[in-house]
Amino acid sequence: MLRRTLFGLAPAVLLGGTRRPWREVERILERGDFQGRLSVDDLPTPALLVDLDALDANIAKMAAHCRAKNRALRPHGKTHKCPEIARRLISAGAVGACAAKLSEAEAFARAGIGGLLVTTAVVGQHKLERAVRLARLKPETTFCVDDAGNLADLDEAAREAKVRLNVAVDLYVGTRTGIPAGPPAVTLAQAIARRKNVRFTGLQAYAGHASHRNGFEARRELSRGVMQTAVETRRLIEAAGIPCPLLSCGSTGTYNIDCDIDGITELQPGSFLFMDVDYARIGGQDGPVYRDFRHSLTVLTTVVSKPSAVEAVVDGGLKAFSTDKPFTPEAKGIDGIVFSWGGDEHGKLNLTKASRTLNVGDRVEFVVPHCDPTVNLYDRMYGVRGSQVETSWLIAARGMSQ
Numbered sequence: 509m510l511r512r513t514l515f516g517l518a519p520a521v522l523l524g525g526t527r528r529p530w531r532e533v534e535r536i537l538e539r540g541d542f543q544g545r546l547s548v549d550d551l552p553t554p555a556l557l558v559d560l561d562a563l564d565a566n567i568a569k570m571a572a573h574c575r576a577k578n579r580a581l582r583p584h585g586k587t588h589k590c591p592e593i594a595r596r597l598i599s600a601g602a603v604g605a606c607a608a609k610l611s612e613a614e615a616f617a618r619a620g621i622g623g624l625l626v627t628t629a630v631v632g633q634h635k636l637e638r639a640v641r642l643a644r645l646k647p648e649t650t651f652c653v654d655d656a657g658n659l660a661d662l663d664e665a666a667r668e669a670k671v672r673l674n675v676a677v678d679l680y681v682g683t684r685t686g687i688p689a690g691p692p693a694v695t696l697a698q699a700i701a702r703r704k705n706v707r708f709t710g711l712q713a714y715a716g717h718a719s720h721r722n723g724f725e726a727r728r729e730l731s732r733g734v735m736q737t738a739v740e741t742r743r744l745i746e747a748a749g750i751p752c753p754l755l756s757c758g759s760t761g762t763y764n765i766d767c768d769i770d771g772i773t774e775l776q777p778g779s780f781l782f783m784d785v786d787y788a789r790i791g792g793q794d795g796p797v798y799r800d801f802r803h804s805l806t807v808l809t810t811v812v813s814k815p816s817a818v819e820a821v822v823d824g825g826l827k828a829f830s831t832d833k834p835f836t837p838e839a840k841g842i843d844g845i846v847f848s849w850g851g852d853e854h855g856k857l858n859l860t861k862a863s864r865t866l867n868v869g870d871r872v873e874f875v876v877p878h879c880d881p882t883v884n885l886y887d888r889m890y891g892v893r894g895s896q897v898e899t900s901w902l903i904a905a906r907g908m909s910q
């Protein structure tokens with residue numbers, strides 16, 4: 509198909525169903541003036557697609573949930589890394605965006621996104637300089653701290669730059685970073701309150717192990733247990749005379765658990781936007797598949813080889829899908845396909861039990877094993893409705909892991 513199109517011989521019927529020459533597709537992609545003129549089949553593969561109906565439904569559901577439970581929503585930007593999506597979330601009622609790292613926050617700030625919470629501590633001279641620069645651009649940004657020495661460095665950097673930094677204490681609730689809940693956290697909050705160039709805004713408590721605990725009841729028990737320590741720490745800080753307006757926590761797996769815990773003020777979920785193979789397996793309230801949110805993110809691939817009647821090879825491998833779990837991509841709309849990794853560039857499909865056959869040139873869409881690191885592999889995502897490409901969004905914070 510590509511060879512014939514490149515030579516300008518647009519055949520009557522093309523594999524994949526497109527009739528538009530590449531030079532026109534290229535022009536539309538460059539200008540972004542889609543206006544219903546581009547079909548999904550026109551996109552070069554592998555391509556990252558987001559189903560706009562599913563994305564909008566996921567955003568509306570999470571926003572309505574937080575509104576009904578009277579909790580703020582600050583979705584985690586590490587999932588989408590895309591200012592357009594952050595804007596859509598803010599339009600739906602989000603108070604801002606979390607950013608995993610400083611450079612991710614900088615990318616959002618450059619795109620005009622405010623209400624940032626940087627969820628990883630800012631450590632080292634250069635990062636401190638960047639933190640105060642970010643605070644000049646977006647003064648409401650909050651930075652997390654779990655170490656008294658790092659707090660002293662932040663305070664000094666803020667003093668030198670003549671800014672006041674908002675600082676939250678990162679609590680250890682069983683996952684990775686953070687200071688132990690209870691007295692150690694209270695002592696750190698008091699140290700923040702005593703300093704002149706930082707302002708104590710509250711607590712962050714992310715319990716990733718609870719988010720992915722299989723089975724709703726087991727997840728609820730675990731999350732309630734660890735979050736009680738965070739809520740109690742907030743109470744102790746306030747009892748010590750320090751206002752603690754923020755307790756930010758939660759995730760896609762625990763959004764409907766943490767909202768029912770008194771003392772939690774906001775949720776910071778991310779994966780609910782897209783969903784992935786991993787999250788579908790954690791189990792929902794109504795059964796073994798977690799269906800609270802729709803799969804909106806897929807990678808579109810093309811069959812590039814057919815070694816036998818029951819084997820096909822697509823042009824998406826480890827550079828098109830990222831995973832840290834034993835799961836592989838799952839074909840959308842075709843049952844029974846078994847995907848296995850064919851290296852960096854290729855995916856091998858076993859079609860023995862497939863609900864339809866595939867031939868060279870056919871396109872196959874896959875739900876991704878793990879959404880966050882997969883998004884990080886792409887410069888753009890294409891927003892689609894049905895078979896039409898409606899828009900293309902820059903993943904501006906792609907690769908911003910500094």
Ligand SMILES: Cc1ncc(COP(=O)(O)O)c(C=O)c1O
Nearest residue numbers: 584627714759760776777778779
């Ligand atoms: C600090 C923090 N908050 C929130 C989230 C969002 O979690 P999820 O994608 O499970 O909703 C993450 C994800 O890793 C995270 O690291």
